Amino acid sequence: MASRKEGTGSTATSSSSTAGAAGKGKGKGGSGDSAVKQVQIDGLVVLKIIKHYQEEGQGTEVVQGVLLGLVVEDRLEITNCFPFPQHTEDDADFDEVQYQMEMMRSLRHVNIDHLHVGWYQSTYYGSFVTRALLDSQFSYQHAIEESVVLIYGSLSLKAYRLTPKLMEVCKEKDFSPEALKKANITFEYMFEEVPIVIKNSHLINVLMWELEKKSAVADKHELLSLASSNHLGKNLQLLMDRVDEMSQDIVKYNTYMRNTSKQQQQKHQYQQRRQQENMQRQSRGEPPLPEEDLSKLFKPPQPPARMDSLLIAGQINTYCQNIKEFTAQNLGKLFMAQALQEYNN
Amino acid sequence: MATPAVPVSAPPATPTPVPAAAPASVPAPTPAPAAAPVPAAAPASSSDPAAAAAATAAPGQTPASAQAPAQTPAPALPGPALPGPFPGGRVVRLHPVILASIVDSYERRNEGAARVIGTLLGTVDKHSVEVTNCFSVPHNESEDEVAVDMEFAKNMYELHKKVSPNELILGWYATGHDITEHSVLIHEYYSREAPNPIHLTVDTSLQNGRMSIKAYVSTLMGVPGRTMGVMFTPLTVKYAYYDTERIGVDLIMKTCFSPNRVIGLSSDLQQVGGASARIQDALSTVLQYAEDVLVSADNTVGRFLMSLVNQVPKIVPDDFETMLNSNINDLLMVTYLANLTQSQIALNEKLVNL
Numbered sequence: 001m002a003s004r005k006e007g008t009g010s011t012a013t014s015s016s017s018t019a020g021a022a023g024k025g026k027g028k029g030g031s032g033d034s035a036v037k038q039v040q041i042d043g044l045v046v047l048k049i050i051k052h053y054q055e056e057g058q059g060t061e062v063v064q065g066v067l068l069g070l071v072v073e074d075r076l077e078i079t080n081c082f083p084f085p086q087h088t089e090d091d092a093d094f095d096e097v098q099y100q101m102e103m104m105r106s107l108r109h110v111n112i113d114h115l116h117v118g119w120y121q122s123t124y125y126g127s128f129v130t131r132a133l134l135d136s137q138f139s140y141q142h143a144i145e146e147s148v149v150l151i152y153g154s155l156s157l158k159a160y161r162l163t164p165k166l167m168e169v170c171k172e173k174d175f176s177p178e179a180l181k182k183a184n185i186t187f188e189y190m191f192e193e194v195p196i197v198i199k200n201s202h203l204i205n206v207l208m209w210e211l212e213k214k215s216a217v218a219d220k221h222e223l224l225s226l227a228s229s230n231h232l233g234k235n236l237q238l239l240m241d242r243v244d245e246m247s248q249d250i251v252k253y254n255t256y257m258r259n260t261s262k263q264q265q266q267k268h269q270y271q272q273r274r275q276q277e278n279m280q281r282q283s284r285g286e287p288p289l290p291e292e293d294l295s296k297l298f299k300p301p302q303p304p305a306r307m308d309s310l311l312i313a314g315q316i317n318t319y320c321q322n323i324k325e326f327t328a329q330n331l332g333k334l335f336m337a338q339a340l341q342e343y344n345n
Numbered sequence: 346m347a348t349p350a351v352p353v354s355a356p357p358a359t360p361t362p363v364p365a366a367a368p369a370s371v372p373a374p375t376p377a378p379a380a381a382p383v384p385a386a387a388p389a390s391s392s393d394p395a396a397a398a399a400a401t402a403a404p405g406q407t408p409a410s411a412q413a414p415a416q417t418p419a420p421a422l423p424g425p426a427l428p429g430p431f432p433g434g435r436v437v438r439l440h441p442v443i444l445a446s447i448v449d450s451y452e453r454r455n456e457g458a459a460r461v462i463g464t465l466l467g468t469v470d471k472h473s474v475e476v477t478n479c480f481s482v483p484h485n486e487s488e489d490e491v492a493v494d495m496e497f498a499k500n501m502y503e504l505h506k507k508v509s510p511n512e513l514i515l516g517w518y519a520t521g522h523d524i525t526e527h528s529v530l531i532h533e534y535y536s537r538e539a540p541n542p543i544h545l546t547v548d549t550s551l552q553n554g555r556m557s558i559k560a561y562v563s564t565l566m567g568v569p570g571r572t573m574g575v576m577f578t579p580l581t582v583k584y585a586y587y588d589t590e591r592i593g594v595d596l597i598m599k600t601c602f603s604p605n606r607v608i609g610l611s612s613d614l615q616q617v618g619g620a621s622a623r624i625q626d627a628l629s630t631v632l633q634y635a636e637d638v639l640v641s642a643d644n645t646v647g648r649f650l651m652s653l654v655n656q657v658p659k660i661v662p663d664d665f666e667t668m669l670n671s672n673i674n675d676l677l678m679v680t681y682l683a684n685l686t687q688s689q690i691a692l693n694e695k696l697v698n699l
Contacts, residue, residue: 043597044449047442050593051477055509080449085507099507106501109494110481111453155592156613186694200600203448203549208598210556211441214584224620232679243686250693306697313690320683327676327683329613334672336621340657341665 036146036194037074039159043200043208045081049152052083053122061086062128066100067118068107071146076194078150079113081120118159120150125234126322128153129191129315131308137162138170148194154231159194166190180306187313226333232326239319242312249309259301267298436473437543437560438585441594443479443518444547444558450481451520451549459486460521462531464498464538465545466505466512474543475585478505478512484531491527493534516543516562522552524561524577532563532575544577558582 045067056063065083069076082103084096108114118140121128128151140147141162148159162170165183172179200208271294278288443465450461463481467474480501484493502514517535519528528544535542544561561577586594635642635650660668 042449043600044442044445046593046597047445047590050587050589051440051442052508054587054589055477083508099504102500103504106497106504109483109497110450111455112450155589155616181698184698187690198597198600200597201448201452203452204445204597205601206551206556207444207448208594208601210558211444211584211594212598224617224624236679239683239686246690246693253697309697313694316686316690320687323683324680325613327680329617330676331673332614332617334669334676338665338669341660341662344657344659345662 035074036071036076036148036161038076039148039150039194039196040075040077040199041150041157041196042077042079043198043204045078046157046198048081048083049120049122049150049157053152056083056086062124063122065120066103066116067120067148067150068104068113068115069117070113070115071117076117076146076148077199078117080107082107116144116147118144118147118149120152123151123153125231125238126153126318127238127315129311129318131311134162134170134311138167141167142171157196159196160191161194163189163192176303176306180310185310187310187317190310190314224333226330226337228326228330232323232330235319235323235326239316239323242316242319246309246312246316249304249312252304253309256301256304263298263300267294270294270297435562436581436583437545438473438475438583439545439558440475440477440585441590443476446479446481447518447520447545447547448549451547455483460519460549462493462517462519464502464517464535465515465543466502466509467515468511468513469515473583474515476515476543476545478509479518480505482517486527491530493531495534498538514539514542516545518545518547520547520549522546522548522550522557528577529563529575532577536563543580 049065052063052065063083063086065081067078068080068082069078071077085099104114104116119136121133133149137147137149137160140149148161151158151160163185165185166189169179169183169185274289274291281288447461447463450463454461461481462484463479465476466478466480467476469475482494482498482501484491486492505512514535516539517531519531524544524546532542532544541562544563546557546559546561548555548557560580560582562580563575564578565573566576567573631650631653634646
């Protein structure tokens with residue numbers, strides 16, 4: 001993955017000069033402002049992402065791809081996309097950067113927008129807040145200010161960007177607790193969601209009418225079925241795993257706190273003893289003992305990494321949101337079933 | 346990263362050339378455009394009679410003899426990944442992403458180009474051919490010649506193969522209403538890439554007020570022993586959807602109804618609401634029908650109505666009450682726990698930042 005991130009960084013910089021020139025004129029706020037208020041996606045992109053996920057993404061592997069489009073005022077228009085092949089061990093010499101460059105060059109020949117504006121990823125039941133994603137999105141956003149990551153999971157599509165504060169922290173590459181505290185980042189303020197609209201051209205609308213006439217009546221049983229315990233069960237399982245990780249993290253943090261306070265006490269005691277001894281020596285007329293470097297005697301314990309716990313908290317938050325939406329749906333369906341039964345009796 | 350399990354599709358069994366497979370019922374309802382003589386640009390070096398025939402065939406006066414395809418040796422079909430000549434009912438299954446892609450390429454065509462062409466990718470099985478992907482190929486077409494960038498097509502195919510190794514070149518598509526003489530040439534180019542390629546046309550010029558989508562395969566015709574012509578016989582086109590594609594298409598279709606063709610994505614509960622509204626509409630239509638035909642009703646419809654009404658399971662009210670309550674309790678408990686977890690992590694955040 002690492003090579004791809006750097007690769008995308010470098011290709012992004014080469015194309016960002018064109019994207020940047022196009023985008024910079026059009027209503028970008030200061031570096032602190034989020035330049036993108038809305039993401040407009042073509043119907044074609046939605047279909048392509050669904051198709052790619054369906055063909056490759058069953059199971060726990062994520063599928064990824066690149067989004068192409070352009071920036072218009074405060075909207076990010078995504079007009080096309082192409083999938084990225086997954087890493088397999090037998091293609092060690094597969095060059096991702098080259099694949100991407102070739103693809104974009106070829107698409108340019110057929111007049112498809114070849115400007116890189118983001119990337120998409122599918123998720124397994126909504127688990128996407130990982131370090132890898134953070135790093136990838138950071139390198140994209142660093143190179144192309146307006147880029148977004150589209151997360152596709154179980155019939156929902158969301159667009160995310162890193163908040164400016166998080167961008168600052170990532171730029172410094174300083175994930176220590178003090179830096180994070182200074183930046184005042186909470187898990188809720190890590191990613192911001194950008195609203196999505198879907199837009200189609202007139203000809204595509206004609207195509208849709210055509211398809212509607214020809215295809216069979218929609219059978220959307222999944223939406224109305226009551227048998228949902230599987231989905232709920234999996235979500236809860238993932239939530240439990242994360243909460244376990246979180247609690248381990250908290251234990252680590254607590255031990256760290258305890259160790260630091262114990263150390264402080266020890267330092268204090270040592271200092272006091274030293275002072276007493278020195279006073280005694282003075283009273284006896286002997287030279288005082290040299291002040292020893294306390295920091296060498298008492299090595300301060302390592303503070304635990306805060307970034308991971310932040311990510312875990314963010315992920316837990318997402319899971320909880322998903323679960324709540326899901327239960328809302330199911331309650332609705334249960335009440336409908338109740339209404340039907342009442343009528344029967 | 347673990348190696349993803351790439352499903353290996355078993356290629357269809359090598360079919361034996363079916364001699365009498367082209368019965369007289371090869372349907373050609375509209376007189377399929379026969380290969381008019383194509384001057385100069387035709388590749389003269391080709392050894393197969395089909396290409397030579399394309400260059401010099403007599404226009405469509407030769408009756409499409411059913412015997413001819415059976416008797417000509419058809420050396421133009423190397424490597425039988427598709428069984429020989431298509432019998433009449435062969436089905437082509439299209440995914441909606443293909444059509445959207447074709448329309449998009451048409452909208453982005455070069456200045457002055459009347460149509461766009463591209464390659465179709467997909468898989469073959471015994472009963473049908475499933476087209477799952479496509480990409481457009483730059484080409485130049487003028488009155489007397491046509492040039493297709495086959496190098497580009499090859500490159501793109503290689504790139505696509507890296508993502509989905511199972512997809513094969515199945516044929517090509519073109520926008521526009523008719524099959525022209527240049528189509529025959531292009532079809533011949535493609536028959537070098539794929540045995541018995543499919544030709545798909547999407548009518549973006551909206552003749553007859555419809556966007557007609559048709560698929561063809563080429564068959565030989567003519568008098569045996571003389572130069573052979575090429576005829577495009579139509580195939581049945583069906584649409585294949587994955588479940589998720591179905592929902593995606595329905596979502597996209599909503600833009601047809603909104604004034605500026607823009608829609609936002611809805612939350613889950615709204616989707617359930619939408620689905621139940623649709624069922625409600627369907628039910629009211631059925632109700633209307635039932636009321637209108639009280640006296641002389643169709644028995645089959647009546648039986649369907651009976652089974653519909655009986656779909657609602659008959660459960661003892663107390664049992665149902667218990668089931669309902671336990672389910673609701675489960676969901677409420679889960680919601681409560683989710684909220685609790687969220688407040689816990691918020692609290693943790695505050696404590697750690699002290």
